[in-house]
Amino acid sequence: MAxxxxxxxxxxxxxxxxxxxxxxxxxxxxxDVTVTLSDNLDEKRCVxxxxxxxxTYPHEIxxxxxxxxxxxxxxxxxxxxxEHRVKSLRVEQSxxxxxxxxxxxxxxxxxxxxxxxxxxxxxxxxSEHEVALMMLNYTYTGKINADDYxxxxxxxxxxxxxxxxxxxxGIDFKGLKKAQQERLSxxxxxxxxxxxxxxxxx
Amino acid sequence: xxxxxxxxxxxxxxxxxxxxxxxxxxxxxNWLLESAEHDAIREASKQISDRxxxxxxxxxxxxxxxxxxxxxxxxxxxR
Numbered sequence: 670m671a672x673x674x675x676x677x678x679x680x681x682x683x684x685x686x687x688x689x690x691x692x693x694x695x696x697x698x699x700x701d702v703t704v705t706l707s708d709n710l711d712e713k714r715c716v717x718x719x720x721x722x723x724x725t726y727p728h729e730i731x732x733x734x735x736x737x738x739x740x741x742x743x744x745x746x747x748x749x750x751x752e753h754r755v756k757s758l759r760v761e762q763s764x765x766x767x768x769x770x771x772x773x774x775x776x777x778x779x780x781x782x783x784x785x786x787x788x789x790x791x792x793x794x795x796s797e798h799e800v801a802l803m804m805l806n807y808t809y810t811g812k813i814n815a816d817d818y819x820x821x822x823x824x825x826x827x828x829x830x831x832x833x834x835x836x837x838x839g840i841d842f843k844g845l846k847k848a849q850q851e852r853l854s855x856x857x858x859x860x861x862x863x864x865x866x867x868x869x870x871x
Numbered sequence: 872x873x874x875x876x877x878x879x880x881x882x883x884x885x886x887x888x889x890x891x892x893x894x895x896x897x898x899x900x901n902w903l904l905e906s907a908e909h910d911a912i913r914e915a916s917k918q919i920s921d922r923x924x925x926x927x928x929x930x931x932x933x934x935x936x937x938x939x940x941x942x943x944x945x946x947x948x949x950r
Contacts, residue, residue, distance in 0.1 A: 830948065854938050854942035857942075858938055858939065858941025866923075866924065
């Protein structure tokens with residue numbers, strides 16, 4: 670199966686020990702993180718390319734990581750990756766370009782990983798009432814701000830029917846002006862079809 | 872009697888016909904707004920999404936498509 674590349678994921682703070690402390694501490698830059706599907710379909714592999722700010726730090730990093738690697742291997746439950754279970758964790762020695770560069774490879778259960786675009790771009794879910802309010806606002810004013818419009822077009826699929834019911838509970842559709850009827854119809858129809866179209870076009 | 876599948880296919884056809892030509896048979900139009908089932912309308916809009924790309928329609932056609940889908944959907948909820 671082809672490797673599937675994802676995103677820059679998280680920060681060094683994502684790697685915690687069982688006490689909730691960051692393994693990497695405060696003097697490490699995690700400047701590139703990639704996640705791939707590992708060969709095991711149940712796992713995803715997070716690769717952290719790191720730089721220690723202080724020249725002496727790699728030793729400390731290795732010591733800390735070594736403790737956790739040993740714990741994982743011994744079957745304890747010592748490491749969390751942003752609350753996700755870590756299946757294995759190691760430092761890739763061959764990646765050392767200098768004393769301060771290293772790579773950490775972590776295999777975690779793929780079910781616990783989200784794509785970055787899901788994290789970054791997924792807006793907070795809005796209620797049917799909020800969606801209805803956006804639709805009503807557009808219906809009456811003919812204006813809508815860009816964020817609301819994007820939300821209606823890309824994220825409100827599940828709320829369309831409920832929102833329309835809420836709108837119709839509050840207003841008499843046939844009592845609206847012609848232009849308002851057209852705006853409400855258009856925005857409803859556009860929402861009903863746009864998300865699928867966008868998803869299909871990738 | 873049409874099955875649910877053919878019903879939604881038929882509704883999708885009416886939607887596309889309205890989008891392209893700007894009009895459909897008045898009996899079909901009245902049926903669409905007064906009798907078509909909400910679930911069949913939603914299914915029809917999904918079928919259209921599956922089959923067409925955004926740029927398959929001109930701007931005017933796309934506006935008509937959104938309008939008729941939205942109108943039929945609203946009317947079915949409003950009944």
